Amino acid sequence: MSRKLLLEHINVPGIHTLDVYRQKGGYRAVEKALKTLTPDEVVEEVKKSGLRGRGGAGFPTGMKWSFLAKPEGVARYLVCNADESEPGTFKDRYLMTHIPHALIEGMIVSSFALGAKTSFIYVRGEMMPQIRILEKAIAEAKNAGFLGKNILGTGYDLELYVQPGGGAYICGEETALLESLEGKRGNPRIKPPFPAIAGLYGCPTVVNNVESIAAVVPIINDGGDEYAKVGIGRSTGTKLISASGNLVRPGVYEIELGLPVEEFIYSDEWCGGIANGKRLKATVAGGSSVPVLPANLSIKLANGEPRLMSYESLSEGGFATGTMMGSGGFIAFDEDQCMVRNTWNFSRFYHHESCGQCSPCREGTGWMEKVLHRIEYGHGKMSDIDLLVDVAKKIEGNTICPLGDAAAWPVASAIRHFRDEFEWHVNNPQLSLDTNYGLANYAEPIAKAVSTEN
Amino acid sequence: MLKVEEQQPVEFSSALIEKFEEIVKRYPEGKQKSALLPVLHEVQAVLGWLSPAAMDKIAEYLSISPIEVYEVASFYSMYFLKPQGKYVLEVCRTGPCCLVGAEKLMGHIEKSLGVKENEVTPDGLFSWRGVECLAACGYGPVLQIGPEYTFYENLDEKKVDDLIQDLRKK
Numbered sequence: 001m002s003r004k005l006l007l008e009h010i011n012v013p014g015i016h017t018l019d020v021y022r023q024k025g026g027y028r029a030v031e032k033a034l035k036t037l038t039p040d041e042v043v044e045e046v047k048k049s050g051l052r053g054r055g056g057a058g059f060p061t062g063m064k065w066s067f068l069a070k071p072e073g074v075a076r077y078l079v080c081n082a083d084e085s086e087p088g089t090f091k092d093r094y095l096m097t098h099i100p101h102a103l104i105e106g107m108i109v110s111s112f113a114l115g116a117k118t119s120f121i122y123v124r125g126e127m128m129p130q131i132r133i134l135e136k137a138i139a140e141a142k143n144a145g146f147l148g149k150n151i152l153g154t155g156y157d158l159e160l161y162v163q164p165g166g167g168a169y170i171c172g173e174e175t176a177l178l179e180s181l182e183g184k185r186g187n188p189r190i191k192p193p194f195p196a197i198a199g200l201y202g203c204p205t206v207v208n209n210v211e212s213i214a215a216v217v218p219i220i221n222d223g224g225d226e227y228a229k230v231g232i233g234r235s236t237g238t239k240l241i242s243a244s245g246n247l248v249r250p251g252v253y254e255i256e257l258g259l260p261v262e263e264f265i266y267s268d269e270w271c272g273g274i275a276n277g278k279r280l281k282a283t284v285a286g287g288s289s290v291p292v293l294p295a296n297l298s299i300k301l302a303n304g305e306p307r308l309m310s311y312e313s314l315s316e317g318g319f320a321t322g323t324m325m326g327s328g329g330f331i332a333f334d335e336d337q338c339m340v341r342n343t344w345n346f347s348r349f350y351h352h353e354s355c356g357q358c359s360p361c362r363e364g365t366g367w368m369e370k371v372l373h374r375i376e377y378g379h380g381k382m383s384d385i386d387l388l389v390d391v392a393k394k395i396e397g398n399t400i401c402p403l404g405d406a407a408a409w410p411v412a413s414a415i416r417h418f419r420d421e422f423e424w425h426v427n428n429p430q431l432s433l434d435t436n437y438g439l440a441n442y443a444e445p446i447a448k449a450v451s452t453e454n
Numbered sequence: 455m456l457k458v459e460e461q462q463p464v465e466f467s468s469a470l471i472e473k474f475e476e477i478v479k480r481y482p483e484g485k486q487k488s489a490l491l492p493v494l495h496e497v498q499a500v501l502g503w504l505s506p507a508a509m510d511k512i513a514e515y516l517s518i519s520p521i522e523v524y525e526v527a528s529f530y531s532m533y534f535l536k537p538q539g540k541y542v543l544e545v546c547r548t549g550p551c552c553l554v555g556a557e558k559l560m561g562h563i564e565k566s567l568g569v570k571e572n573e574v575t576p577d578g579l580f581s582w583r584g585v586e587c588l589a590a591c592g593y594g595p596v597l598q599i600g601p602e603y604t605f606y607e608n609l610d611e612k613k614v615d616d617l618i619q620d621l622r623k624k
């Protein structure tokens with residue numbers, strides 16, 4: 001069994017209540033941090049842990065915290081990003097539903113480290129049930145003296161509020177989230193200034209993912225050095241993986257970073273293989289925004305070595321033969337799935353969710369959706385395939401926020417690895433409406449993969 | 455798009471106003487605009503949608519201009535700017551759910567309810583629409599029903615039919 005740092009007690013009946021959570025050692029990290037450590041010492045432990053942000057970008061959390069500006073007399077804020085809208089990602093909802101106090105405890109310790117007196121958890125509006133769960137848990141924690149004025153007699157004050165979103169993927173982007181929290185449309189801000197200097201209400205602000213903040217609890221309990229022993233290389237600790245698609249057992253899993261992808265997919269401890277006895281065709285390892293990989297490259301690196309679930313191994317080979325850890329949204333496609341249709345679906349998603357501020361993103365996502373739609377529905381031309389590559393290239397790197405890249409990468413990678421399937425659609429418009437291209441040769445792990453581009 | 459034809463006057467109950475006040479207190483002095491999204495949810499939960507009159511009233515309450523409310527209400531997908539069925543079935547239509555049959559299920563819902571996406575059944579009870587990923591991808595196909603946004607997961611045609619029957623009887 002692999003080590004669990006976040007979900008160890010998830011199956012304990014009543015763990016969502018303060019009493020049971022405390023019986024299982026909950027709120028020790030609050031006691032330890034507030035009573036025996038200084039805020040800087042808490043930051044130091046988080047730095048030592050090597051924890052990297054779990055929201056998608058993988059930026060070291062301790063380093064992010066140390067960038068926070070601390071002008072005299074100006075409020076600072078911690079905002080938890082519980083917007084969780086990246087297709088394929090559902091770990092934060094799981095954690096908040098079943099063990100809400102893990103997040104609240106992490107928020108208290110992290111707010112203390114940053115010197116925040118008011119903190120917010122921004123939860124996507126569709127998660128109304130989770131908002132109620134968190135509000136109830138916050139009330140419990142406040143009653144027990146873990147929130148409010150003079151927490152545990154230490155003189156530290158903290159108010160914690162839950163803020164609902166309104167249904168917009170873009171509000172997961174941290175500056176759009178802050179705009180939304182200020183009661184505005186979710187238009188990302190131009191950076192700099194970064195939130196660490198001017199964030200919520202123009203004050204220094206840290207935005208962190210739910211899982212990042214929950215991970216602060218075991219880091220403080222056991223020490224940053226202990227946490228760093230789990231995992232592999234610079235991918236320290238455990239990671240929640242949301243597994244979806246054609247798997248025997250989809251769901252949320254806590255893995256030690258460094259687990260081989262093949263084991264994660266096929267072992268009975270994890271996803272138990274591909275559903276209905278089918279074969280694996282492709283995976284998207286880190287949520288819809290990261291490049292899709294064919295089965296062989298999902299499981300093995302280009303040099304034939306096993307690919308591991310770690311930041312480094314997943315991105316090994318760059319975009320030619322690799323992908324990214326992203327948010328840990330692991331989507332498995334079986335042999336009956338159509339890569340063209342899925343790429344169109346994702347493009348429609350990004351077009352729908354573009355905030356419309358920059359023209360490459362607003363227009364480009366629309367073009368990609370339209371061109372993919374016509375290929376999928378049997379009206380595509382061969383030149384459309386290169387047109388897609390061209391549009392994707394023109395969006396990438398030319399926008400205010402990374403949504404543009406997130407929209408471009410799935411399209412570019414699908415064509416990079418599955419170009420023959422796109423061509424087959426163009427050449428067989430009628431046939432492609434009735435049947436699927438199938439597996440091709442993607443499932444056989446190959447000794448050395450050939451990169452087709454860049 | 456906003457249509458200004460439905461101008462029935464709106465009064466907020468004292469319970470609702472009390473709720474607003476509790477929300478506004480979360481933010482620093484002068485930052486009451488932060489309450490806008492939560493307040494819109496509260497109002498929609500009571501009225502079923504956000505009429506221009508309701509939005510104007512919210513603007514008045516928060517001391518912001520009506521356009522600040524309209525632009526927010528029209529940006530976010532959860533706010534209804536038109537009357538809906540009493541129950542709005544919102545089905546996830548994004549990639550991972552489609553891998554496990556979401557598109558077929560939407561076709562089935564359209565047939566069962568006899569109305570197209572975003573239309574209301576003649577008895578006023580139901581409408582339905584496709585929405586983007588609901589963060590339940592491992593348990594798809596999935597749909598939600600507001601205002602409490604209860605989730606229904608691992609759906610198939612039979613489960614959806616049962617759900618519709620149950621709601622009809624309520």
Ligand SMILES: Cc1cc2nc3c(=O)[nH]c(=O)nc-3n(C[C@H](O)[C@H](O)[C@H](O)COP(=O)(O)O)c2cc1C
Binds near residue numbers: 086174401406
């Ligand atoms: C379009 C877009 C959507 C995002 N969605 C989320 C999200 O739903 N949840 C999240 O934690 N981070 C999301 N992020 C990343 C955030 O901008 C930010 O990097 C993150 O919340 C930082 O937290 P971390 O350092 O703990 O990962 C998104 C980024 C982009 C560009």
Ligand code: SF4
Binds near residue numbers: 353358362
């Ligand atoms: S890249 Fe897209 S989502 Fe991001 S700011 Fe520009 S238009 Fe908006």
Ligand code: FES
Binds near residue numbers: 089551587588592594
């Ligand atoms: S794709 Fe349907 S819930 Fe995520």
